Amino acid sequence: MSHTTGEVTRPTTVAPPTRTRRTGRIPVALLLPAALGLLFLVLPLAGLLVHTPWSTLPQRLTEPGVLTALRLSVQTATLATLLCLALGVPLAWLLARVRFPGRRVVRALVTVPLVLPPVVGGVALLLVFGRRGLIGSWLDTTFGITLPFTTTGVVLAEAFVAMPFLIIAVEGALRGADTRYEEAAATLGAGRWTTFTHVTLPLVAPGIAAGAVLCWARALGEFGATITFAGNYPGRTQTMPLAVYLALETDLEAAIVLSLILLTVSVVILASLRDRWISAP
């Protein structure tokens, strides 16, 4: 994305012909914990793979409920990410570029959904958007709209939990970006909006992409806020994590298969997007 706007190219992004890293031995003090960290992350996945009932896998894949839940998961996570982009990027810009009183407090508030247990987040959403909620009761009486137990409710729950990931990533990218380009655009007569759309956005596009990927991944795995706010009904609000949880109640193998499907789909999507969006070395 950033390469299409030709005029503004950061000197640092001009890649050398051969990407030779700084040579020298890799310090053991870094290599050892790195290897341990990788093992720690990958071993549970290996545990899943070891216990996968490969013989019944194709049969389970074709069960209609599985594809319904998978489709719903991908759709709601994508919609939630779009919602987060529409609201989160401007909020990140505000936090990074505009000095206003209480900015620290706002920055801390943005991270609240990160520390809040998702189930509590779901209850909080019910208290605001529920049938008796602050906004929900008004929506119900004025427009006849109720959000709990709907697919829209799933999107809202996922966006609530996932938005901080996007905001933090984008704000970090904005604060790390060189503001001289924006200043140059301003001296050339560009307004703040034009600067934002023509200079700032292309400059931090990789950061936005990374944030969107994090946001999408978090939304895809969302469980607590979803089941609390949107409930669990096949085809409408039952996403993959909810299906996995319920399968766990009766059938461990089915739960493992469902988890693997979700993992595979998300890894494939993320890997293909990563190649396209983020210029991975």
Next chain:
Amino acid sequence: MRATRFRATLAAFTVLAVVGLTGCGGDSTDPPAGGDGISGELTVFAAASLTESFTRIGQDFEAAHQGVKVTFSFAGSSALATQINQGAPADVFASAAPVNMTTVTDAGNGDGEPTVFVRNQLVIAVPKGNPDGVTGLSDLTKPGVKVALCAEQVPCGAAARKALDAAGVALTPVTLEQDVKGALSKVRLGEVDAALVYRTDARAAATDVDGIEFPESAGAINDYPIIVLKDAANKPAARAFVEYVLADTGRSVLTAAGFQAS
């Protein structure tokens, strides 16, 4: 200087050893209060719906057997069954459904046969005052009445399915909750107009909900089995606890919470 300190330490150890030995001797000859020689730690894995009553029973049990410390782990019966089969250190397992008990006994982790100690029955939980005037299952199919059920994979959902089938009521819920507390909280928050929950849960939430009894629930009664586990570290205390639950002492607490005696 050093020698003196060594001697002092030695003396202290000797005193401790003597006290310890006499202490042990005293234990073997004089039984502690309770008169049955039961002591030590006891770990009980119990279904979440037993939280209130078993906590109370545990306190009573500790009072009756000085020297016993009861620790509970309350969770969904299926999660507990999985943990036990994966080697979790538990002495007693109390399940909210026979199927999860079978998971444990089939894996050879039970000591003897499980005993059904109570039964639980479904009621219709409605907001306090019953604003929709619900009197039976058929009222739940009225247009505009939102109902929460448990998912069929968990015991309260299986019981609800049985009861609805017995009544011949075709009900489309707005949500299939992961456990009975989830269904109940949707009523408490006013998001649904009714939910099928256990009588014990409705009674525990009596400040917010009313429990409406309905005849078809008699055909979907849930048995609660209890068992001493094969790998129990403290079998005497585990057996005593199961006996205590089955005796009038435990039953009175359970029936007060809304359970039916088995």
